Amino acid sequence: MKILVIGGGGREHTLAWKLAQSPKVDKIYAIPGNPGMAKVAECIEGISIDDNDRIVEFAKQSAIDMVVVGPEAPLTNGLVDALENTGIRAFGPRRDAAELEGSKSFAKMMMEKYQIPTAKFKVFNDAESARAYVREEGAPIVIKADGLAAGKGVVVAQTLEEAIAAVDNIMEDKSFGAAGSRVVIEECMVGEEASLLAFTDGETIVPMISSQDHKRAYDGDKGPNTGGMGTYAPAPVMTPDLVNQAVEKVLKPIIAGMKTEGRTYKGCLYAGLMITEDGPKVVEFNARFGDPETQVVLPLLKSDLAEIMQACCDGTLAQQNIVWSEGAAVCVVLASGGYPGKYEKGHPIKGLDDAEAAGTMVFHAGTAEKDGSVVTSGGRVLGVVAEAASIKEAVDKAYAGVGKINFQGMQYRKDIAHRALERMA
Numbered sequence: 001m002k003i004l005v006i007g008g009g010g011r012e013h014t015l016a017w018k019l020a021q022s023p024k025v026d027k028i029y030a031i032p033g034n035p036g037m038a039k040v041a042e043c044i045e046g047i048s049i050d051d052n053d054r055i056v057e058f059a060k061q062s063a064i065d066m067v068v069v070g071p072e073a074p075l076t077n078g079l080v081d082a083l084e085n086t087g088i089r090a091f092g093p094r095r096d097a098a099e100l101e102g103s104k105s106f107a108k109m110m111m112e113k114y115q116i117p118t119a120k121f122k123v124f125n126d127a128e129s130a131r132a133y134v135r136e137e138g139a140p141i142v143i144k145a146d147g148l149a150a151g152k153g154v155v156v157a158q159t160l161e162e163a164i165a166a167v168d169n170i171m172e173d174k175s176f177g178a179a180g181s182r183v184v185i186e187e188c189m190v191g192e193e194a195s196l197l198a199f200t201d202g203e204t205i206v207p208m209i210s211s212q213d214h215k216r217a218y219d220g221d222k223g224p225n226t227g228g229m230g231t232y233a234p235a236p237v238m239t240p241d242l243v244n245q246a247v248e249k250v251l252k253p254i255i256a257g258m259k260t261e262g263r264t265y266k267g268c269l270y271a272g273l274m275i276t277e278d279g280p281k282v283v284e285f286n287a288r289f290g291d292p293e294t295q296v297v298l299p300l301l302k303s304d305l306a307e308i309m310q311a312c313c314d315g316t317l318a319q320q321n322i323v324w325s326e327g328a329a330v331c332v333v334l335a336s337g338g339y340p341g342k343y344e345k346g347h348p349i350k351g352l353d354d355a356e357a358a359g360t361m362v363f364h365a366g367t368a369e370k371d372g373s374v375v376t377s378g379g380r381v382l383g384v385v386a387e388a389a390s391i392k393e394a395v396d397k398a399y400a401g402v403g404k405i406n407f408q409g410m411q412y413r414k415d416i417a418h419r420a421l422e423r424m425a
Contacts, residue, residue: 001306004029004059005041006049006079007070010333010365010383011291015068015305016041017363018298022306029062031055035374036364049074052082059088066091066310069267072148075287076102080267091309093287097258097265101287104146104184114257116250117281119186119274127171130183134163140188145170147179154225156188191276192419193283194235195293196246198271199308201317202264205251206308209300209324210238211293212419217340219415226340227380230416232330232391233296236423237275246273246280254285266312295363295383296329330394331385332402332416333365337409339379347376347408360401361385376407391420 001024005016013036016028020040033043047054050073059067067083069075069092078095092098099106105123110116119142124130134141134157143166145153153176157163170180197208211233217223238246250271258265270286270293289297298305302323311317336343345368352374355362363385366378382405386397395417402412 001025001065002027002029002063003306004031004062004064004067005033005037005070006031006055006067006074008032008034008037009070009291009378010363010380011289011294012070013037013363013365014294014298014383015070015289017361018301018305019068022304024304025306029064031058034364035367035369036362050077052077052079055079056082056086056088059083060086064088066306066313068092068309070288072098072101072286072288076148089310089313091313092267093265094263096263098287099263100254100258100265100269100285102148104144104284105182107285108184110254110257110261111282114253116253117279119189119281119283121184121186123182123184125182127167130167130171130185131164133185134167135160137185137187139163142186142188143167143170144184144186145176145180146182146184147176149176149179150227153179189274189276189281189283191274192237194238194273194275195231195290196238196243196251196271196273197290197293197297198251198269199312199317199322200255200265200267200269201312201315202255202259202266203315204317205247205255205269206317206320206322207243207247207251208297209233210235210243211290211296212237213290213293214413214416217413219413224340226335228290228292228333229335229413230330230332231292231296232328232394232417232420233293233300234328236391236420242275242280246271250280250282291365292331292333292380292383295331295385299329299361299385299387300325300327325387327387327389328391328394329385329387330391330398330417331363331383332398332412333380334382334384334402334405334407334410334412335380336366336376336378337411339411343379344409345375345377346370349374349376349381349405349407351405354404355384355401358401358404359386360398361387362401362405381407381410391417391424395421
């Protein structure tokens with residue numbers, strides 16, 4: 001089986017690494033890939049992940065059996081439709097189903113229609129009405145750009161001034177471009193967040209192991225929001241009972257609702273949940289694997305990922321017996337100095353082999369190759385991942401790996417999995 005992975009970040013490196021373990025996979029290509037992925041895949045340069053025609057052409061010429069789409073933009077850009085229309089199997093939702101992530105207002109309206117628990121909300125197309133509503137509701141309050149904003153278009157405003165500034169920033173200053181032409185304003189939910197990813201073929205839903213991301217840049221959950229500074233799995237806050245509630249009240253109704261709307265959803269569905277006193281409520285849906293949640297969930301998967309993905313595409317997921325490890329995994333993200341603000345690129349990275357020799361997996365997120373060595377090329381540079389029998393052991397092992405790596409300006413959180421460790425203590 002020949003597989004093409006679309007994307008070049010930490011999530012895609014993890015997907016390619018896991019797919020390479022399948023005895024059914026003979027060859028993996030990646031567009032564009034990264035230096036870490038080059039160990040398991042042939043990286044193809046010169047094709048944009050937004051160029052559906054060229055990707056389809058490459059897949060046909062290379063006799064690709066399945067394309068796995070990593071990032072959200074190609075999904076909302078209709079890449080899966082373009083591939084399926086030419087008879088190529090593709091893992092991921094079609095454009096109309098990917099709107100669950102592409103438009104926050106669409107997702108909220110679906111939740112309202114199918115009675116899926118979520119925060120109270122209102123949608124606004126103009127800044128003046130949005131500001132008036134914020135003044136009426138008061139703070140804390142959540143302001144979200146409607147479209148795709150690379151995980152950064154959300155402001156949890158603690159004060160009225162902060163909320164008004166967020167509306168102005170998104171709608172007037174167009175900080176996120178067209179993604180901010182409409183905003184969703186929500187009540188601020190109280191609780192602990194968790195992520196629950198699931199495989200689905202549009203009918204059957206199989207939840208993965210729960211995980212928890214750390215969005216804030218600095219220790220103690222302080223500082224600006226980021227794409228994610230680290231994660232761990234399983235998340236102790238997601239008890240078996242809460243996982244069951246999330247499956248019954250969130251995952252099943254949304255997948256059934258999408259089918260009813262004529263937008264059958266296949267691939268990976270990511271539910272970002274707030275665990276409130278009333279049970280799990282949806283913060284957001286993503287139409288793909290989370291990043292960096294993938295880096296801790298897939299190392300715990302014992303079953304063949306290529307086989308599961310094929311079943312999702314073919315509508316045979318019910319026939320799969322998916323098995324998970326009993327252990328835990330932790331990912332610490334190493335970021336460029338200044339991230340999520342301005343940062344420099346091109347700094348040489350030292351100690352990658354030493355970290356892997358110490359028993360950690362190092363997934364490349366923002367790296368490039370220059371003069372034969374690996375250098376930084378993004379905000380989030382690497383994900384250092386450890387698997388162990390317990391979260392505590394995985395934390396210690398991950399940070400031992402982090403200690404082996406060095407690049408100029410390297411920053412990372414030193415408290416990944418603190419909530420799990422506090423809960424267990």
